[in-house]
Amino acid sequence: DGGITQSPKYLFRKEGQNVTLSCEQNLNHDAMYWYRQDPGQGLRLIYYSQIVNDFQKGDIAEGYSVSREKKESFPLTVTSAQKNPTAFYLCASSFSNQPQHFGDGTRLSIL
């Protein structure tokens, strides 16, 4: 079955720690995206990538980093510079201007 797999489902971060969220897709999509979802707000774009080895900052990129070494994979690192990391993180992928398809998210909390 084609789809987007995010792991882990739950993640806890200690003070000063960097954590990495995994996103893998087998839909052969060129574009991949990372969003952050907070209660009462719309999804906000963190980073996006349209092709391998290229990515761009979204609206709230500060404190986050990404890589796109393979078409299937787009990991997100939440660095210690992100002072309010508690949120639900969603990864998506798509062909060009087609609808984005989402994974089931990672919930990040602070210890």
Added chain:
Amino acid sequence: EDQVTQSPEALRLQEGESSSLNCSYTVSGLRGLFWYRQDPGKGPEFLFTLYSAGEEKEKERLKATLTKKESFLHITAPKPEDSATYLCAVQMFSGGYNKLIFGAGTRLAVHP
């Protein structure tokens, strides 16, 4: 400023009681409007794409319509399994890519 506003924030219906959810938008250069359904603890699930004013799409008890300023998601004779958060997103071309701007969603609860 490009913006997407959904109303109401929350809606409670009795089973079989039809209603509509609203998505109003102010964006420059609309390329498409998407509706998604999101269950608790899950990612959004794609429902519909609308591209031009007057367009309508239907799926089971759901029907989406589009005007130049807003979209409606009509729910006919809803069932408890329709309970979810419904998200609206507008696509526009910005910064060299097709950007999505999401509304905050409408939380729908359908009671037996």
